[in-house]
Amino acid sequence: MVPNEKTDVLVIGAGPAGSMTAKWAAKSGSRVLMLEKRQEIGSPVRCGEGMSKDWLGEVGIKPGRWINVEVEGARIYSPSEKVFEINEKHAGNEVGYVVERDEFDKQLAIDAANAGVEVRLKSAAVALLKENGRIVGARVKEFGETHEIRAPITIGADGFESQIGRWAGISTNIAMRDMDTCLQYRMTNVGCDVRYCDFYLGKVAPGGYVWVFPKGEGLANVGIGVQVSQVQNLADARTYLDRWIAAHPEYAKGKKIDMVGGGVSISAPLKQTVTDGLMLVGDAARMIDPLTGGGIANGCIAGKICGTVATEAVTAGDPSKEFLQRYEKGWRARLEEKLYRNWLAKEKLVSLSDETFDKIIEVLAGVKLEKLNVHNILKAVHTKYPEVTKEFEAFL
Amino acid sequence: MRRPRWTAEVRPVPNKKSLHIESSGQLCIYCGACVGICPLNCIYLDETRITFDEKVCTRCEVCVKACPVGAIEIG
CATH class of the missing domain: 3.50.50.60 (FAD/NAD(P)-binding domain)
Structure with missing residues (x-):
């Protein structure tokens, strides 16, 4: 006792x-x-x-x-893989570590x-x-x-x-809409850039994103989060992730050495x-x-x-x-x-089509934003694609 | 506090669909996603064993969708 x-x-x-x-x-x-x-x-x-x-x-x-890699920035990829780079200048000290x-x-x-x-x-x-x-x-x-x-x-x-x-x-x-189901492989022999954490948006990961976080020497965490309410045809996070990896040769050649899963809440407080x-x-x-x-x-x-x-x-x-x-x-x-x-912002993002993501990332990639915030992003997009920002007037 | 009384593989209740959680480790990675989302709090994770309470479960199928590796089936 x-x-x-x-x-x-x-x-x-x-x-x-x-x-x-x-x-x-x-x-x-x-x-x-x-x-x-x-x-x-x-x-x-x-x-x-x-x-x-x-x-x-x-x-x-x-x-x-516990610090593994100190990254210089993040890259956001649209569905057609246009890239927007967030660096230290935008994000101040927000850019961080892979641990x-x-x-x-x-x-x-x-x-x-x-x-x-x-x-x-x-x-x-x-x-x-x-x-x-x-x-x-x-x-x-x-x-x-x-x-x-x-x-x-x-x-x-x-x-x-x-x-x-x-x-x-x-x-x-x-609720199902307030949770992302996640799966991640640690992969070796992948072609990622250790200076960046990469995020891929759009239908590849409905209501979430695919991430690639570099751990150095060809090692990276490649994972996905999918909003539970948007999971289609009883596919699971693993199906979505495997599909994404198969479509990306620089990752498809990698070898999986670890696998983790779990739930992440994406709810209001x-x-x-x-x-x-x-x-x-x-x-x-x-x-x-x-x-x-x-x-x-x-x-x-x-x-x-x-x-x-x-x-x-x-x-x-x-x-x-x-x-x-x-x-x-x-x-x-x-x-x-x-x-x-x-x-x-998340509630809005999960409802966007791949075309809209492409337009937004294309604009952001082409302009020099002094400070990165929702307001500045919307202003920039508004000048080129006013129809895209129509839904976002509440933010402006 | 309620504790698990039935393991995942047991008999189906009449008039209810059967729920099967593959918890022997062939698919299940013991991540706890199903435990967290279960609206009735009737799934339990105990290191390398997942169980659910057959009587409480309403077969709402939320856990089926939440499972990242497709280890839960309802038939």
């Missing part, structure tokens, strides 16, 4: 959002326990491994050996552990403990043995297929991410950027706020959902406007 335990903050899930939350809660003075259901943090990798870098300083992540995601997750867990967090492997939450309608911890299965861990604050950082939110009665249900005694963070809180499908930056930024508020709640002795509004308001003030704006 494992004895029951008590802690100040219980973090469920040791991905980037979980580790970041745990670290900041510990740094601000809480006793923190972080659970990971697997035997290894960061593995298996379920990620395209591309990320921006401008936010790392804000949450206290230092560059490390070793397992190393990255481990580094964040190390940072958390060094800040005083106790990390438990092979420990899965199997139920939440409730008292008078408040979450007061979790029942945890650790190496096959079940015991209870009580904590005034519990954090659900259990990823896309989050159970914690559902168990706590927070609606995290996701959740209406509620806290309840009495509980906060959700990262993919579990549907914080993934609906336009890019990237979740690491938002999860980490929200994690810092979440960890800080967790300690404030413990110190104040008030884990009520009213108190936890500090987190709800904090992460929304920092992230929600961009999430919402990108969600609107």
